[in-house]
Amino acid sequence: MLHQPGQIDLMFHALADPGRRLMVDRLSKGPASVSQLAEPLDMSLSAVVQHLQVLEASGLVRTEKVGRVRTCTIEPKALSLAEKWISDRRTLWERRLDRLGEYLAEQTNEPGI
Amino acid sequence: MLHQPGQIDLMFHALADPGRRLMVDRLSKGPASVSQLAEPLDMSLSAVVQHLQVLEASGLVRTEKVGRVRTCTIEPKALSLAEKWISDRRTLWERRLDRLGEYLAEQTNEPGI
DNA sequence: AAGAAAGTGAAGCGGTTGCTTAACTAATTT
DNA sequence: AAATTAGTTAAGCAACCGCTTCACTTTCTT
Numbered sequence: 317m318l319h320q321p322g323q324i325d326l327m328f329h330a331l332a333d334p335g336r337r338l339m340v341d342r343l344s345k346g347p348a349s350v351s352q353l354a355e356p357l358d359m360s361l362s363a364v365v366q367h368l369q370v371l372e373a374s375g376l377v378r379t380e381k382v383g384r385v386r387t388c389t390i391e392p393k394a395l396s397l398a399e400k401w402i403s404d405r406r407t408l409w410e411r412r413l414d415r416l417g418e419y420l421a422e423q424t425n426e427p428g429i
Numbered sequence: 430m431l432h433q434p435g436q437i438d439l440m441f442h443a444l445a446d447p448g449r450r451l452m453v454d455r456l457s458k459g460p461a462s463v464s465q466l467a468e469p470l471d472m473s474l475s476a477v478v479q480h481l482q483v484l485e486a487s488g489l490v491r492t493e494k495v496g497r498v499r500t501c502t503i504e505p506k507a508l509s510l511a512e513k514w515i516s517d518r519r520t521l522w523e524r525r526l527d528r529l530g531e532y533l534a535e536q537t538n539e540p541g542i
Numbered sequence: 543a544a545g546a547a548a549g550t551g552a553a554g555c556g557g558t559t560g561c562t563t564a565a566c567t568a569a570t571t572t
Numbered sequence: 573a574a575a576t577t578a579g580t581t582a583a584g585c586a587a588c589c590g591c592t593t594c595a596c597t598t599t600c601t602t
Contacts, residue, residue: 332445334438344518363591384548384599395519405457406508497569497578
């Protein structure tokens with residue numbers, strides 16, 4: 317997956333919509349056609365196609381059309397990328413907290429107190 | 430169609446904006462005041478405050494005002510929650526892929542072929 | 543060949559978002 | 573006490589989003 321600038325923007329934008337997250341959730345359980353994706357989604361098929369375009373543009377979902385049915389699958393590498401963005405920030409903060417804890421422990425164990 | 434958004438909705442909505450992600454990024458390096466958050470952000474202080482409200486409502490950022498300065502910190506537990514949402518879906522898919530691989534290997538090693 | 547199924551594209555509409563400016567409060571400096 | 577700093581709130585506006593309907597194509601099924 318080529319990591320062009322803006323993919324993170326596209327992915328987080330794509331994940332911001334509850335309907336699209338529901339589609340990702342469905343696809344995490346296995347491939348599905350557009351109609352299958354639409355089925356639990358109280359909206360028109362057309363709306364689902366539009367959401368799908370957003371997901372595909374973000375790289376989170378890959379689709380292939382065979383005959384008249386388009387089959388959709390999630391792209392785990394793209395999911396990892398979003399996951400990593402969050403994880404990187406979280407661990408940076410937690411490392412900072414750890415250093416602070418060590419420093420405080422050091423201070424209170426100082427012999428001169 | 431107004432449905433009560435849960436924390437996951439609020440968090441992914443909050444993370445969808447590049448400016449807010451930049452604020453989270455800044456806060457991952459340590460606490461900051463509102464003005465410090467605004468400094469690299471080519472927009473008015475007022476706009477930054479509004480972004481901050483979105484981040485705080487989502488639980489991703491905690492703030493505390495002392496005197497006239499409000500200090501902001503990120504909430505790693507909230508970050509983990511978003512991280513876990515993605516991770517859960519990704520690993521579900523990857524486990525599925527693994528099972529499929531095992532099945533295929535079994536089939537091609539079948540003696541009767 | 544006729545009809546149904548699966549999806550696509552365009553136009554349009556109302557609600558939401560991100561931003562601005564301006565007027566304001568409260569805390570700190572001078 | 574006056575000025576400055578730090579932030580807050582409200583009003584308003586342009587752009588964007590999610591959705592609908594309708595017209596359409598392509599691919600199966602009968």
